[in-house]
Each structure stands twice: as structure tokens, then as C-alpha cells.
Amino acid sequence: MTQMTLLRPDDWHLHLRDGDMLRAVLPDTARHFGRAIIMPNLIPPVVTQADAEAYRARIMAALPEGMDFTPLMTLYLTEQTDPEDVAAAHAAGLITAVKLYPAGATTNSASGVTDMDKVLPTLEKMAEIGLPLCVHGEVTDPAIDIFDREAVFINRVLEPLRRKVPGLRVVMEHITTAEAAQYVSSADDNLAATITVHHLMINRNHMLVGGIKPHYYCLPVAKREIHREALVSLATSGDPHVFLGTDSAPHLTTDKESACGCAGVYSSPVALSCLAEVFDTAGALDKLEDFTSVNGPAFYGLPIPTKTVTLTKGDPIALPAPLDTPNGTVTPFDPGVPLHWRVS
Numbered sequence: 057m058t059q060m061t062l063l064r065p066d067d068w069h070l071h072l073r074d075g076d077m078l079r080a081v082l083p084d085t086a087r088h089f090g091r092a093i094i095m096p097n098l099i100p101p102v103v104t105q106a107d108a109e110a111y112r113a114r115i116m117a118a119l120p121e122g123m124d125f126t127p128l129m130t131l132y133l134t135e136q137t138d139p140e141d142v143a144a145a146h147a148a149g150l151i152t153a154v155k156l157y158p159a160g161a162t163t164n165s166a167s168g169v170t171d172m173d174k175v176l177p178t179l180e181k182m183a184e185i186g187l188p189l190c191v192h193g194e195v196t197d198p199a200i201d202i203f204d205r206e207a208v209f210i211n212r213v214l215e216p217l218r219r220k221v222p223g224l225r226v227v228m229e230h231i232t233t234a235e236a237a238q239y240v241s242s243a244d245d246n247l248a249a250t251i252t253v254h255h256l257m258i259n260r261n262h263m264l265v266g267g268i269k270p271h272y273y274c275l276p277v278a279k280r281e282i283h284r285e286a287l288v289s290l291a292t293s294g295d296p297h298v299f300l301g302t303d304s305a306p307h308l309t310t311d312k313e314s315a316c317g318c319a320g321v322y323s324s325p326v327a328l329s330c331l332a333e334v335f336d337t338a339g340a341l342d343k344l345e346d347f348t349s350v351n352g353p354a355f356y357g358l359p360i361p362t363k364t365v366t367l368t369k370g371d372p373i374a375l376p377a378p379l380d381t382p383n384g385t386v387t388p389f390d391p392g393v394p395l396h397w398r399v400s
């Protein structure tokens with residue numbers, strides 16, 4: 057196959073940031089994606105209905121004229137979150153999900169949750185109204201090795217939570233392990249998972265062998281090759297509980313290439329070319345559209361896209377140049393292998 061047309065993809069996990077960065081990165085998403093779940097981990101975070109309304113207006117104001125893109129807003133769950141504010145934001149059609157960050161687990165998660173019991177009233181309300189919870193699934197216990205934090209989270213936090221709040225719909229964001237792949241593929245229809253582009257393409261060797269590659273550093277951190285293989289098997293299986301969330305997370309190049317480098321991979325500009333390469337290599341191009349465009353809206357109860365994008369296979373494409381912002385550049389994801397599919 058040298059050409060394929062897909063229903064226009066959506067991105068079910070995206071960081072757009074704010075201000076100059078928002079204006080710089082938004083076109084890279086809006087060019088290829090119809091909708092995206094917008095992560096609320098700004099400084100300060102998007103906590104209330106009013107915050108989400110204002111943030112959505114800033115995104116729409118930053119969208120270049122003529123581009124067609126719908127941001128799907130989320131609220132950042134804190135121990136002070138008011139269940140009624142969440143319910144009102146949902147009833148108003150403003151939010152599509154609520155995001156759980158264990159406090160300290162990742163970038164801008166300091167206002168997240170330390171004691172799950174404190175957020176139970178909100179979670180119970182969400183179960184009642186059918187509003188999904190998106191989860192950064194890693195424990196923060198310093199005694200747990202960083203490579204084990206996702207697998208431990210499933211047993212210590214996620215499984216007990218799903219037993220305690222049975223109707224709660226949960227999306228395990230950016231899964232990175234065979235354990236998570238196994239957990240989601242054996243669960244009921246209230247559980248789903250997103251997988252990033254970079255976790256389908258790199259393992260921890262790519263990040264650490266032959267010199268440390270800060271642009272491959274993200275959270276959850278890339279794992280062993282056997283885990284990457286489990287993710288590719290799941291993504292290319294057509295399992296309806298699994299869909300694309302790029303977790304494209306721009307940081308300035310200088311903040312990544314640093315003695316204490318930020319976590320996050322900026323993958324939006326190359327996401328579709330990368331995915332086509334992964335699915336092509338796996339002999340599963342026929343499953344790509346389910347992953348990018350069908351399974352996500354089905355889980356969230358949103359309409360399947362009507363527009364399309366066409367990808368064409370040919371000579372390797374040139375990688376995008378670093379993106380300019382008024383404060384410096386952002387370095388796009390380079391998977392380190394030739395990419396043969398271009399979006400036309």
C-alpha cells in the first residue's frame with residue numbers, strides 16, 4: 057500500500073501550554089487532528105469550570121484562521137475540587153474528562169492528589185454522571201523504582217479505586233508497560249488506555265545507551281524493549297479500549313538539555329508519520345484508523361470524525377526543524393528511524 061485515507065485523527069492526550077508556547081504549538085496539532093483532550097497542568101492548573109472556560113477561550117483565540125480544531129477541556133483534580141462544580145462543567149458541555157495527577161508524579165503535578173479518599177466524593181459524582189477520569193498512573197513512593205511505578209500503581213491505587221467506585225470510567229493515560237497492556241485488555245468497558253507515539257518507537261536503551269538523550273526523557277519513562285513490543289501488539293490489535301494520546305508535551309530545548317531536564321516529548325508534528333511507520337512495520341495498517349480515529353470517540357461517546365486525512369508512502373521525509381517561540385526553540389521528536397509516510 058502506498059496511499060491510505062483515514063478518518064481525521066483525534067489526540068486523546070495533549071499538552072498545549074499557554075501564551076507564546078500555545079500560539080507556537082497549536083498549529084502543529086490543528087493541521088492533523090480534529091479534536092484533542094487538553095491537559096490541565098498549567099501553572100496554576102485548570103481547576104474550576106471558570107478556569108476551563110477561560111483556557112478554552114485562549115486556545116480558540118490562538119487558533120489560526122481557517123484551521124478546524126476543537127479542544128476538549130479537562131479539569132485538574134485536587135483535594136479541594138468541588139463535585140458540584142465538576143458536574144456543572146460537565147452539564148454545560150464544557151469538559152470531557154477530569155485528570156488525576158498523583159501529587160509529585162510528573163510535570164506541574166504539585167497540586168495533585170495525595171490522599172485518594174479526599175477526592176472520593178468527586179469520583180462518585182463522576183461515576184454517577186458518566187464523566188471519565190484520565191489518570192497519570194504512577195506511584196510517587198520514593199521507595200519504588202522509577203521503572204516500576206506504573207505497574208505498582210495498578211495494584212496499589214487503580215484496582216482498589218475501581219472496586220471502590222464501580223461505575224467510574226477510567227482512561228489509563230500514556231501506558232508504558234506489559235502489565236498495563238494486560239490490565240486494560242482484560243478489563244470491562246469502563247476502562248480504556250491511551251498510548252503515545254514515542255512509547256511505540258523507543259525503549260530505555262534509545263534514551264540511555266551511547267549518551268543520554270534528553271529529548272527521549274518523559275514520564276512515565278520509556279521501559280525495556282519487551283514492554284514496547286507489548287504496546288505495539290496492543291495498539292495494532294484493534295482492541296477498542298485502546299487509542300492514540302500523543303502526550304505531546306513541549307518544553308524549551310534549553311529546559312530539556314539541562315542538568316535537570318524536563319520530562320516531555322514534543323511529537324505533534326511527526327505523530328501521524330511515526331504511527332504509520334509503526335503500524336506498517338507491524339503489518340497492521342488496516343488497524344491504524346481504529347487507533348487514531350474510531351476507538352477514542354467510541355469510548356468518550358463522541359461522534360466519529362467525518363473529515364479525512366491522506367497519507368502517502370515514499371522516500372523518507374525530512375524531519376521538522378526546531379519550532380521557534382519567542383523564548384527559544386522546541387525540539388520535535390526524532391524517532392531515529394526513517395519515516396516513509398507523509399501527510400498530504
Ligand SMILES: NC(=O)N[C@@H](CC(=O)O)C(=O)O
Binds near residue numbers: 273306
Ligand atoms: N509526559 C511528560 O513527560 N510530561 C508531561 C506531563 C505528563 O503527561 O505526565 C508534561 O506536562 O510535560
Ligand SMILES: [Zn+2]
Binds near residue numbers: 162192229230275276
Ligand atoms: Zn502524565
Ligand SMILES: [Zn+2]
Binds near residue numbers: 069070071095303305
Ligand atoms: Zn501528558
